[in-house]
Amino acid sequence: EPEVTQTPSHQVTQMGQEVILRCVPISNHLYFYWYRQILGQKVEFLVSFYNNEISEKSEIFDDQFSVERPDGSNFTLKIRSTKLEDSAMYFCASRDRGHGNTIYFGEGSWLTVV
Amino acid sequence: RKEVEQDPGPFNVPEGATVAFNCTYSNSASQSFFWYRQDCRKEPKLLMSVYSSGNEDGRFTAQLNRASQYISLLIRDSKLSDSATYLCALGNTGGFKTIFGAGTRLFVKA
Numbered sequence: 001e002p003e004v005t006q007t008p009s010h011q012v013t014q015m016g017q018e019v020i021l022r023c024v025p026i027s028n029h030l031y032f033y034w035y036r037q038i039l040g041q042k043v044e045f046l047v048s049f050y051n052n053e054i055s056e057k058s059e060i061f062d063d064q065f066s067v068e069r070p071d072g073s074n075f076t077l078k079i080r081s082t083k084l085e086d087s088a089m090y091f092c093a094s095r096d097r098g099h100g101n102t103i104y105f106g107e108g109s110w111l112t113v114v
Numbered sequence: 115r116k117e118v119e120q121d122p123g124p125f126n127v128p129e130g131a132t133v134a135f136n137c138t139y140s141n142s143a144s145q146s147f148f149w150y151r152q153d154c155r156k157e158p159k160l161l162m163s164v165y166s167s168g169n170e171d172g173r174f175t176a177q178l179n180r181a182s183q184y185i186s187l188l189i190r191d192s193k194l195s196d197s198a199t200y201l202c203a204l205g206n207t208g209g210f211k212t213i214f215g216a217g218t219r220l221f222v223k224a
Contacts, residue, residue: 043158089155
């Protein structure tokens with residue numbers, strides 16, 4: 001069964017550093033997403049990406065964050081100048097056109113900012 | 115009113131019990147509805163989509179009530195392996211944004 005893959009599975013970074021989280025969506029999918037889940041809290045929408053541009057973003061997704069699809073397979077989330085409160089699990093997700101808009105998640109990248 | 119609101123839980127039930135979860139939403143323009151399951155420190159996994167006519171998948175039955183803006187999930191004959199957090203999710207028009215409820219924790223005990 002095709003799946004969304006994410007790297008790294010866990011990253012520890014110093015406060016103020018930049019982090020890039022990588023995702024390989026399911027190969028024929030056209031819509032890509034990033035979500036965040038702080039430990040013990042809900043899954044929060046960050047951003048969606050379609051046709052090489054951001055489709056929607058939440059208020060969490062401020063200038064500190066950016067997304068990119070640098071080639072035909074990868075989808076990245078960059079977090080500049082990380083803060084302690086950025087510590088969370090970051091999930092990438094993707095979906096195909098149609099199929100009831102169902103999104104499929106990767107296993108996530110744990111980010112710990114120290 | 116929160117965008118998506120779920121029973122807070124946790125629900126503690128014995129094996130074999132029937133358990134029901136409800137989820138209410140505030141945006142009447144929501145177009146697609148889902149139940150996901152999330153195990154501890156794992157990604158959400160789709161359990162089932164929810165259709166207006168209601169749908170069933172084995173021991174799981176989902177219902178959507180657009181007029182009252184809620185969706186429900188019924189689990190029959192609970193198994194130990196059903197222990198998880200159940201998240202309801204709503205997609206907007208175009209599917210560019212799917213939002214999640216905070217989840218309801220279920221513990222099934224022997």
